[in-house]
Amino acid sequence: MAAEAAAAPLAPPRRFPTLRRLFRHRLFLIGFVLFGAMVVLAVGADLIAPHPPQRMQFRMRFRPPGEGFLLGSDNFGRDILSRLVFGARLSLGIGFAVVLVTGIAGTIIGLAAGYFRRLDEPLMRAMDALMAFPAVMLALAIAAALGPSAVNAVIALSVVYIPRTARIVRASVLVVREMEYVQAAFAFGRRHLWILWRHVLPNSLAPLIVQLTFIFAYAVLAESILSFLGVGPPPPTPTWGNMIAEGKDYIREAWWIAMWPGLAICVTVLGLNLLGDGLRDVLDPRLKVQQG
Amino acid sequence: MLRFAATRLVAALPVLLLVSLVSFSVMHLIPGDPAAMIAGPAATNQEIEAIRHALGLDRPFLERLAAWYWHVLQGDFGRSILLNTTVWQAIVDRLPVTFSLSVLALLMTVAVGVPAGVLAALRANTTVDAAVTAMALLGVSVPSFWLALMLIVLFAVVLEWLPTGGYVPFAESPRDWFRSLLMPSVSLALLQIGLLARITRATMLEVLQQDYVRTARAKGLPRAMVIGKHALKNVMVPVITVIGISFGLLLSGSIVIETVYSLPGIGRLLATSIFGRDYPVIQGTLLLTATMLVLLNLVVDLLYAAIDPRVRYGR
Numbered sequence: 001m002a003a004e005a006a007a008a009p010l011a012p013p014r015r016f017p018t019l020r021r022l023f024r025h026r027l028f029l030i031g032f033v034l035f036g037a038m039v040v041l042a043v044g045a046d047l048i049a050p051h052p053p054q055r056m057q058f059r060m061r062f063r064p065p066g067e068g069f070l071l072g073s074d075n076f077g078r079d080i081l082s083r084l085v086f087g088a089r090l091s092l093g094i095g096f097a098v099v100l101v102t103g104i105a106g107t108i109i110g111l112a113a114g115y116f117r118r119l120d121e122p123l124m125r126a127m128d129a130l131m132a133f134p135a136v137m138l139a140l141a142i143a144a145a146l147g148p149s150a151v152n153a154v155i156a157l158s159v160v161y162i163p164r165t166a167r168i169v170r171a172s173v174l175v176v177r178e179m180e181y182v183q184a185a186f187a188f189g190r191r192h193l194w195i196l197w198r199h200v201l202p203n204s205l206a207p208l209i210v211q212l213t214f215i216f217a218y219a220v221l222a223e224s225i226l227s228f229l230g231v232g233p234p235p236p237t238p239t240w241g242n243m244i245a246e247g248k249d250y251i252r253e254a255w256w257i258a259m260w261p262g263l264a265i266c267v268t269v270l271g272l273n274l275l276g277d278g279l280r281d282v283l284d285p286r287l288k289v290q291q292g
Numbered sequence: 293m294l295r296f297a298a299t300r301l302v303a304a305l306p307v308l309l310l311v312s313l314v315s316f317s318v319m320h321l322i323p324g325d326p327a328a329m330i331a332g333p334a335a336t337n338q339e340i341e342a343i344r345h346a347l348g349l350d351r352p353f354l355e356r357l358a359a360w361y362w363h364v365l366q367g368d369f370g371r372s373i374l375l376n377t378t379v380w381q382a383i384v385d386r387l388p389v390t391f392s393l394s395v396l397a398l399l400m401t402v403a404v405g406v407p408a409g410v411l412a413a414l415r416a417n418t419t420v421d422a423a424v425t426a427m428a429l430l431g432v433s434v435p436s437f438w439l440a441l442m443l444i445v446l447f448a449v450v451l452e453w454l455p456t457g458g459y460v461p462f463a464e465s466p467r468d469w470f471r472s473l474l475m476p477s478v479s480l481a482l483l484q485i486g487l488l489a490r491i492t493r494a495t496m497l498e499v500l501q502q503d504y505v506r507t508a509r510a511k512g513l514p515r516a517m518v519i520g521k522h523a524l525k526n527v528m529v530p531v532i533t534v535i536g537i538s539f540g541l542l543l544s545g546s547i548v549i550e551t552v553y554s555l556p557g558i559g560r561l562l563a564t565s566i567f568g569r570d571y572p573v574i575q576g577t578l579l580l581t582a583t584m585l586v587l588l589n590l591v592v593d594l595l596y597a598a599i600d601p602r603v604r605y606g607r
Contacts, residue, residue: 129310129311133311137578145318229548230567244435244441248552265435266433273432
C-alpha cells in the first residue's frame with residue numbers, strides 16, 4: 001500500500017479508478033464475497049443441489065444435518081441444502097426484479113418530479129401517501145389481494161419501494177437542474193428529454209445506485225416476510241421465507257429446518273448492506289447517513 | 293412556530309386523502325369476484341350474493357367509495373366479516389398489545405442504540421467502534437421473524453426461561469406481562485438498534501468536527517460537558533427523526549412478530565384478516581395506521597422545529 005501510494009504520481013493513469021477504489025474498500029470486499037457466494041448458489045443451483053429440491057423421502061424425514069443430508073432433511077424428507085439453493089434462485093430473483101422495476105419506475109418519476117416543476121407537487125404527494133403506510137404492511141395487503149405468486153410479490157414490493165427511489169432521484173435532480181451546464185444546454189436549444197438523458201440522469205446515478213443496493217437488501221428481507229406469511233410464491237416451490245414457515249411448526253424437534261434459510265437471508269442481506277455502504281463511501285461520500 | 297405548524301398540517305391533508313384512497317382501493321385489486329373468494333369454494337350462489345350485498349359490491353365503485361368516506365368521517369369503519377364486532381372495536385381491543393410491544397421495543401432501541409452510537413463515534417476507528425458497527429450491521433441484516441423463532445428455540449424450548457408465546461395483560465400480572473413481551477420486543481428492537489446506532493454514530497462524528505465543539509473544547513470546558521451539552525443536543529435531531537420512522541418499522545414488524553409469538557395485537561389482526569379476506573378490517577387497519585404515521589411525522593417535524601430553530605426559518 002505505502003509503496004504504491006508513493007509511486008502513484010509517476011505511474012500512468014489507471015483504468016477503472018472507481019472499481020479499484022471499491023475493491024480496496026475492505027467492507028465492500030467482504031460484502032462482495034458474501035453476496036457473490038449467494039449469487040453463485042442461485043445461478044449454479046442445478047449443479048450444486050445434491051437432490052431434486054421437491055423429492056420427498058418419507059423414511060428420511062427430520063434427519064439432522066450430517067450424513068446423507070449435509071444440512072438435514074425437512075418434514076417431507078426433502079434435502080434442505082437442495083431446497084436452499086433453489087430458494088436462493090427465487091428469493092434473489094424476486095429481489096433483483098424489484099430492483100429493476102423500482103429503478104426504472106423510480107427514476108422516471110423522480111426525474112419528472114425534479115425537472116418539471118408542475119409535476120413535482122402531485123407526484124411527490126402521491127409518493128408521500130404510499131410511503132405513509134408501513135412498508136411491509138402495504139406490500140402484504142397488495143400481495144394478498146393480487147394472490148400468492150412470484151410476479152405479484154414483485155409488484156407489491158415495487159409499489160412500496162418506488163416512492164423511496166423516486167425521492168432520492170428527485171433530490172439529486174433538484175441540485176443538478178440548477179447547474180450552469182444544464183442552463184447552457186437549454187440555451188443551446190436542446191430538448192428537455194435530451195438534457196435529462198445526457199446531463200441530469202448521469203449526475204443522479206451515484207445516489208441511485210447506492211439506494212438500489214439497499215433496496216435489494218430490503219426486498220430480500222420483505223419477500224421472506226411475504227413468503228413466511230404465505231402470500232409469496234406458494235409451496236412446494238422453495239423460497240427462503242416459506243421454508244422458514246414450514247420449519248416453524250417443527251421448531252421444537254427439528255430446529256434446523258427453519259435455521260438454514262434464515263442464515264441464508266442474513267448472509268445475503270448483510271452482503272448487500274456492506275456493498276451498499278462501500279458504494280456509498282466511494283461513489284457518493286457526501287451521503288453519510290443512511291436513509292430508512 | 294404556530295404558522296409553521298399550520299403550514300405543515302395543511303400539507304398533510306392531501307397526503308391523508310390519498311392514503312385513504314389507497315386504503316380503500318387495495319382490496320379491490322383482487323382479480324375475479326371477491327365475494328366468491330370470501331365465501332370459499334363450497335358456497336352456494338345465494339351465500340355469495342348475500343356477501344356481495346353485505347359488502348356493497350353490487351354497487352358501482354365510486355358509490356361504494358363515497359359511502360365509505362361518509363361513514364369513516366363519522367368514525368364508522370364498518371363491521372368485520374369474520375369477527376362478530378365492529379372494525380373500530382376490533383382495533384381498539386388489540387391496541388394495548390401492539391402499544392406495549394412497540395413502546396418496550398422503542399425503549400430498548402433508544403437505551404441501547406444511542407449510547408452505542410455515541411460510544412462508537414467517540415472511539416472512532418478503534419476495536420470498540422468496529423464491534424458496535426459490526427453488531428449494528430448484523431442487526432439490520434437479520435430477519436426479525438427468524439430471530440424470533442431462534443429465540444424461542446433457545447429461551448423457551450432449550451432453557452425454558454420464557455413462554456413460547458401468548459400475551460398476559462399488564463393489569464393481570466406485570467411480571468408475566470413483561471415476560472410475555474420480552475422476546476418479541478427484543479426481536480423487534482434489534483433492527484431499530486442497528487439503524488439508530490449507525491445514524492447516531494454518523495451524526496456524532498459530524499457534530500464533533502463542528503466549530504462550536506472545537507470552541508467549547510478550546511475554552512476549556514470539561515469533556516463530559518462538551519459531549520453532553522454541545523454535541524448530544526445536536527445529535528438529538530436526526531435521532532428523533534429515526535424514532536419517528538421507527539414506528540412504521542415497528543408496526544410492519546409487529547405483523548410477523550405477533551404471528552410468531554401468538555400475541556393478539558394489530559399486526560396479527562391484519563395478518564388474519566388478510567387471509568380471511570376481511571375487507572373492512574384490512575381497510576380500517578391500513579387507514580388508521582397510515583393516518584397515525586402521517587400525524588406522527590407531523591409531530592416529529594414540529595419537535596424538530598422546536599429543538600432546532602433553523603428548521604423553522606430554513607424554508
